[in-house]
Amino acid sequence: MPTEHKVHSPTLGGTLAGTVPGQTPPIVVATALGAPGSPDDILAKRPLGPLFWFALAWVAIVAISAIIANLLPLQAPNFQNYTAINASPSIHHLLGTDDLGRDLLSRIVFGARVSLVVGFAAVGIGLVIGGALGLISGFKGGAFDIAFNAASFVILAFPAIVAVIAIVAFWGQTLTKITVIIGVGTIPIMFRVVRASSLSFANRDFVMAARTLGATSRRIIFREILPNVVPAAVSFGLITVAGVIVLEGSLAFLGLSVALPTPSWGNLIAEGTSNGNLQTNPYIMMWPALAMFLLLLSINLIGDRLRQRFDIREGLL
C-alpha cells in the first residue's frame, strides 16, 4: 500500500492512459503548457500505440473516399431508385437504401465532405488568425495583450451556439459560409491556446539568449517561439476539430447546415429519426451515427495521443 504511489512519476502526461503497465513514464517537469526536454527525447520514450494508427487510418479512409467520391463506383447520392426503397444491405447497396431509395453508403461518403471541410477548414481559420494574435499577445504582453485577452473572454462568454445559429439562419446555408462563421467562432479558442503556450516560452532562457544576440522580435517569434507553440496548437486544434464537427452535426440535425438535399452526416441522422424511419428502417440513422462516432473517436484519440506525447496539460484553458 505505501509504495503504490511511487510507481508513477509525477508527470500528468504519463498518467493519462496509454502507458504500458510497468513502464515508468519519463520524469519531466510540467510547465504551464510547455514541452520540456527535446522533442526527440519524448518521442523515443512514449510510443503512440496501435490505436493511434488505427485512428489515423480511419480518418485517412474517410478523407480519401470523400475526396475521390466521384470516382468511386457509387450510385449518385441523390439518385432515387424506386425499385429499392428501404432496401437492406446487399451487394448492390452495401449499407442499404433510405426511404426514398437513395444509396446510404453513397450519401455517407459524400456527406463526409461537409463534416471534414467544416471541421478542418474552420479550425484552420481559427489557428491562423487566433494563433497569430495569440503568438504576438503572449510574446509582447502589455496593452495589446490585455485588450485581446479581455476581448477573448467576453466573446467566449457569449453563447457561441446561439450566435452561430443566428448568423447561419440569417446569412445563408452554404458550405463556405458555415465554415467561415464557425471558423471565426474558433478564433478566441485558438487565441487562448496559443497565447498561453507563447506566454510560457516568452521568458525562457533561449528567448533571452536570442534577444541578447540581437535577434529582432519578428525573428524571435517565428524562429524561437512558433516552433515550440506548434505541438500545443496542433493537439488542441485537433480536439477543436472534433468539437466543430459536433457543432456542424448539431446544426445539420436542426436543418441549419448545408441546404438539403446535399447529404451531411448530421442531416442523414436527422433524416433517420424523422418520418417514422426509426421504426421502419433504423439503418438510415445507424450508419451515419456509427461513421460520425468513429470519426470523432479517432480525431479525439489522435489529438489526445499527440498532447500526451508533448506533455501538454489538459484543462488549463
Add this chain to the structure above:
Amino acid sequence: MLKYLLKRLAQLVVISFIISVLVFLLVHLLPGDPTTIILGVNATAANRQNLLHQLGLNLPLYHQYWIWISNVFHGNLGQSYLTHATVTHTIANGFPIDLELIIISQVVAFAVAIPLALITARRPNRPLDNVATTGTFGLLALPPFLLAPIFVAVFAVGLHWFPATGYVPFTQNPATNLHDMVLPGLALTAGSIAVYYRLLRSDLIMTLQEDFITMARSKGLSNTRIMWRQAFRPSTFSLLAVAGVNIGSLLAGTFIVEYLFAMDGLGFSIVAAVQQRDYLVVQGITLVVAIAYVVLQFIIDFLFTVVDPRVIRE
C-alpha cells in the same frame, strides 16, 4: 475576500453591458426583415414602412438599443412579433425545462464521475482504470445528436420503456415528468461524465504525489478517508472551472434534445425564433442566457475561494 468579489462583480457588470450590445447588434445587423415575415412577401411598401414605424425599427440603432435596454431594466423584454406572447412569458415557460435537464444531467455526471475517479486514481493503469478511461473516451465521441436518436431507437421504439416525446411539468405530475426526462437527461450527461472523470482522475493522481498525502498515509489513515478528506478537495480546482464552462454551454445547448423530444425549452425557442426572424425573442433569450452564463462564472469564481482560499491573494 470582499475586495476580490467586488472586483469580480464590477467585471460582471461591464461584461453584461458589452454582451447586451453584442446581442442587440447580432440581431439588428444581420440581413433579414421581420416585416416580410409578419406581412408576407406581397405587402406594399407603404404597409412595410408603417409597420417598421410601429415596431420602432426605423429609428437609429443607438436609439433602438436605448429603448430596448431601458425596457429590459423594467423587466420588459418585449413580445414576439408573431405570437404576441411576451418574451418573459416564453422564458418563464422554457427555463424550467432547461434547468431540469441541466440538473439531471449534471447530478448524474457528478454522481458517476467523482466516485469513479476516486476509485481508479488510487491505482492508475490497472484493469478497472483502463476500462473506465477507455470507456469515457468513447463517451466523448457521443454528442447528444448521436446519443439521443440511438436512445430513442433502442429504449423508446424498440423496448417501449420510455416515451419518445412529451413533457409534463414537474409540478403537474412529478413521476411522469421524471420518467419523461430520463432519455433526454442521459443523452446530455454522457459528455459531461467523460470530461469530469478524466479531469478529476488526472488531478487526483497529481495530488496523490504530494507530501501531505504521504503524511496522511504514515499516520495510518484509511485509504477511503485519504481519498475523500485529503485528496478530493485540492483536486477539484480544474473540475470546477470546467464544470462552469460546461454547464454554461448547456444553458442554450440543450436544444438538440429539446428538438428531438419535442420540449419547448429555451434552446428550442431560440432556434424557432431565429428561423422566424423574431427579433425581440432572439434578443431577449440570448441576453438572459448570456448573462446567466456570466453569473454562473461569477459563482464558480466564488466557489474557487471556498475550495482554495489562496486564489484571493493572487
